[in-house]
Amino acid sequence: MTTSTKYRDFVAQPTEEKPVGSLAGIGKVLGKKLKERGFYKAYVVLGQFLVLKKDEDLFQEMAEGYVWHQYQAVLGLLWVPLRVM
Numbered sequence: 001m002t003t004s005t006k007y008r009d010f011v012a013q014p015t016e017e018k019p020v021g022s023l024a025g026i027g028k029v030l031g032k033k034l035k036e037r038g039f040y041k042a043y044v045v046l047g048q049f050l051v052l053k054k055d056e057d058l059f060q061e062m063a064e065g066y067v068w069h070q071y072q073a074v075l076g077l078l079w080v081p082l083r084v085m
Helices: 005-011 028-036 042-051 056-065 071-082
Strands: none
Touching: 042 056
């Protein structure tokens, strides 16, 4: 898997208070839509994935429900670091 600069920058430091737009695959428009739905920070997206018990199918359904057309990029971003958990 080839990673983007945005992805490498994101995983280089702790998530802490990074905005949702710092996630790979989330641009300004999608970031705004996610914020409107309560996903202000990257850790909220990660938290949702964990609440769904790291179930890729459920996360995909949730993402599609939030008009999240680029969920695969986000899922890839979340899943790689979580494989070691």
